[in-house]
């Protein structure tokens with residue numbers, strides 16, 4: 001029993017100098033509740049005992065092999081061999097150079113530095129792949145045909161993680177930890193990143209020429225003076241973070257207002273040092289004259305994906321200008337020609353540079369018109385998400401059909417466009433009560 005294990009350990013030390021930890025790690029699958037150092041030391045002790053037995057028996061021995069074993073194994077083996085065969089100059093561990101303890105200690109110190117100032121309850125430690133330690137470990141396990149080993153990455157992860165938990169009072173968490181630490185064994189660098197926070201809310205744009213994201217011109221200046229993103233960024237100091245991103249359920253044109261209860265939005269707080277979410281403090285910072293962002297709660301990644309997939313209907317108000325004029329009957333014809341109709345729409349020419357040319361089908365659910373003057377009318381259109389309403393009016397040179405243009409048979413221009421309502425299952429805070 002166990003002689004196979006001992007033979008393998010014997011063979012390992014004949015070929016490579018290994019410290020207790022690195023020897024023990026080769027046999028990590030054997031034994032319970034043991035550290036790798038304890039495992040390695042136990043194997044070396046057993047080997048030392050059998051070496052002692054041979055040497056003390058007075059029989060002829062292969063002193064070359066025993067010396068090699070002592071030089072590579074050190075510790076109790078070297079103690080025995082030194083007594084019988086003379087001086088033994090113990091070599092440094094082939095895999096870790098005998099530095100694994102100090103490496104772990106140094107990584108713990110660096111990790112604490114990287115964690116300084118961060119709020120977290122849970123953390124996960126990872127070790128970058130591809131270190132020189134791993135390469136040497138791979139050489140040893142492959143040449144000795146060992147299949148019971150644990151990687152040095154795993155041992156360092158576990159040991160550093162255990163000490164950090166003790167020192168910081170945090171708990172380990174494999175899924176969505178508050179902080180992820182990535183260690184590099186060769187450079188001893190530690191990178192920390194805090195998990196993003198997602199805040200769910202809505203935004204209303206009461207002004208025009210406000211972009212959703214910052215819109216940069218070629219020389220790096222903003223094309224528009226305000227953006228929804230710009231307002232959302234104001235919460236950065238609250239979370240002690242550098243970057244704030246926004247994700248919205250679609251986007252209206254820059255010159256369109258977004259009214260009603262607003263458009264659903266998720267604000268992503270990237271790498272926040274502070275994680276406490278105080279909704280009231282957030283909303284105080286978000287207060288703005290032209291862009292009203294209100295946060296209701298935190299959100300999960302799943303909710304973010306759901307938001308991005310949402311294809312909710314919207315209600316638009318569009319003021320049109322017809323140079324040749326239009327009558328009440330004309331408007332009735334437009335209402336009848338749009339309501340309940342499946343519109344065929346190719347990607348609008350104005351965005352062809354950014355988006356692929358595809359043909360989409362979207363239904364107009366309701367259409368109501370009101371004549372304002374001989375040349376002006378207001379249309380209120382409820383349609384499925386993803387329909388470009390400006391092109392539904394102008395026809396975009398036939399790329400959208402039917403259109404107000406095709407129904408009237410004359411040129412129609414869009415003067416103003418507003419999104420009156422983002423219809424959907426997203427409740428307002430009052431309704432959530």
Ligand SMILES: [Zn+2]
Nearest residue numbers: 019022093096
């Ligand atoms: Zn070692």
